[in-house]
Amino acid sequence: MRNSRADVVDRAIAVLDGYGLADLSMRRLGAELGVQPSALYHHFANKQLLLAAVADELLARGVRASDEGTWDERVAAVCGGLRDAMLAYRDGAELVATVHAFGLGARAPYDALSAALSSGDLPADLVPIAARTLLHFVFGHVSDEQTHLQAGSAGAIADPPREASEFALGLAIVVDGIRARATEEFAGRA
Amino acid sequence: MRNSRADVVDRAIAVLDGYGLADLSMRRLGAELGVQPSALYHHFANKQLLLAAVADELLARGVRASDEGTWDERVAAVCGGLRDAMLAYRDGAELVATVHAFGLGARAPYDALSAALSSGDLPADLVPIAARTLLHFVFGHVSDEQTHLQAGSAGAIADPPREASEFALGLAIVVDGIRARATEEFAGRA
DNA sequence: ACCTGAACACCGTTCAAGT
């Protein structure tokens, strides 16, 4: 039973969704594939790189490539797609946050946001920092959101339910901020 | 050699700074304190709660309690203090991000930001989401920043140096966004 | 190209018992 790199990633997502990030070990994943843990090192130099590939695949499944509309509509579409992807799998947000914390992954979402932002009239030097700030908002907010969702389904329903509209509001704050900065930069040059 | 809870946290910060988050194990920390690893469970029910206490202490060391100035000046002071605290210790940002990812910690920074925001004329229902969005920005941005700083000092100097002014620019985006949203809400009511 | 088998050097956590 020979496994390709894509087989390994797919099975890792299944293990993640079924048993959680804490149980996604090299030994567990190997067993799930009917293979010794050491066989996984044929595809990935270490666990961190495996997890990065898993996170990227998970996020890729949620990216909607909307290339029409105003820049802020396109940004909202990309961010919404990222949120959906993270919420679609158990511990999805924690995985993405973990991978991001050791400096890997999320290239495709960054590129998608850069493209959306570049379709507007924004100053070019604002685009990279705006894209990164949006990414931080999405990853951070959805991480909070999933933590509360999963805590709610596992134990007592303690705090008030996190409204989905909170994501939209937080996103509106960041998008408005990008617009305001762009205006100020243009004013500063005129 | 009896250790208090505070002794354990202080020593954990020393181990973190000296050897990195990956080497901050219960066994290592116990050895460093001249104690069996099991002794640590007298103070903390598990490692996650220990790490949460360490992250909170680390952040507390950077919080400047400026209670004067306009709300945006106060927000900038708090966020700058958090950034300094995270950058002051090896893997500080990764620790904070990790703790945050499993839904613990950062209460004091959240309260400090809420207080700063509440000192302005903002609609009350905007304060919680604004505080959380600021926190996501700071944790995410400084995490990126420290990853690049530490990668630069450990290996080759590949990419352009991350400017400290990028933090200020990103923060300005979020603060401008909060202001813009507040204005829109007031307009909507009038 | 993908896998085995065995080993190395570790982990977090529990628990009865000690002072």
Add this chain to the structure above:
DNA sequence: ACCTGAACACCGTTCAAGT
């Protein structure tokens, strides 16, 4: 209030060798 000692059930990673 804080600690020991021993055990349980695991980890990630390496590497020579196999097909």
